Amino acid sequence: ETGVTQTPRHLVMGMTNKKSLKCEQHLGHNAMYWYKQSAKKPLELMFVYNFKEQTENNSVPSRFSPECPNSSHLFLHLHTLQPEDSALYLCASSQDRSGSYEQYFGPGTRLTVT
Amino acid sequence: QKEVEQDPGPLSVPEGAIVSLNCTYSNSAFQYFMWYRQYSRKGPELLMYTYSSGNKEDGRFTAQVDKSSKYISLFIRDSQPSDSATYLCAMWANSKLTFGKGITLSVRP
Numbered sequence: 123e124t125g126v127t128q129t130p131r132h133l134v135m136g137m138t139n140k141k142s143l144k145c146e147q148h149l150g151h152n153a154m155y156w157y158k159q160s161a162k163k164p165l166e167l168m169f170v171y172n173f174k175e176q177t178e179n180n181s182v183p184s185r186f187s188p189e190c191p192n193s194s195h196l197f198l199h200l201h202t203l204q205p206e207d208s209a210l211y212l213c214a215s216s217q218d219r220s221g222s223y224e225q226y227f228g229p230g231t232r233l234t235v236t
Numbered sequence: 237q238k239e240v241e242q243d244p245g246p247l248s249v250p251e252g253a254i255v256s257l258n259c260t261y262s263n264s265a266f267q268y269f270m271w272y273r274q275y276s277r278k279g280p281e282l283l284m285y286t287y288s289s290g291n292k293e294d295g296r297f298t299a300q301v302d303k304s305s306k307y308i309s310l311f312i313r314d315s316q317p318s319d320s321a322t323y324l325c326a327m328w329a330n331s332k333l334t335f336g337k338g339i340t341l342s343v344r345p
Binding site for chain 1: 240244267268270272277278279280281282285324328331332333334335336337338
């Protein structure tokens with residue numbers, strides 16, 4: 123495996139479900155990011171982890187809960203989502219926070235909330 | 237005024253055309269300027285990044301930054317159908333990337 127991988131690639135969930143998105147980077151990086159990509163909107167940064175510590179939470183609703191057990195893995199736990207949360211969720215990594223101008227993205231998880 | 241403005245297009249050109257993609261910005265603090273390419277059902281792929289004003293060339297791609305005008309461009313020479321994708325500009329300051337909305341390019345054979 124190379125680069126940044128994400129699973130699952132597609133997810134359909136009801137508003138009462140609980141699910142998790144997984145991201146793994148094989149680049150030896152120390153910073154990891156979650157982004158939300160919606161149609162006709164710029165990428166929205168959700169969370170940032172640097173050396174496993176959360177350094178940024180951009181006013182994301184608590185129904186999204188990130189977890190970073192080590193520098194290579196990042197999770198996004200989802201519960202009681204709303205239909206407007208349907209989007210492409212992208213994980214990215216960079217060498218560290220100061221090198222965040224060079225980010226590498228995974229393929230994303232296409233989430234549909236019904 | 238949004239920090240980063242990018243014409244959403246879409247843009248359709250014939251194969252072999254020179255393509256010019258542009259973004260403007262308002263934040264003078266931006267230091268790095270990036271272009272990402274995103275194919276359908278894929279994540280964004282970093283194409284090029286530049287620091288400060290000037291040109292940077294990589295094969296058929298040239299990135300241009302004019303900090304005095306707060307304007308960046310990506311030129312694609314001899315465009316190919318495989319260049320059909322969404323192109324996102326992004327700018328970096330204070331450890332944060334700010335993206336444009338992206339423009340969808342279609343290169344017709």
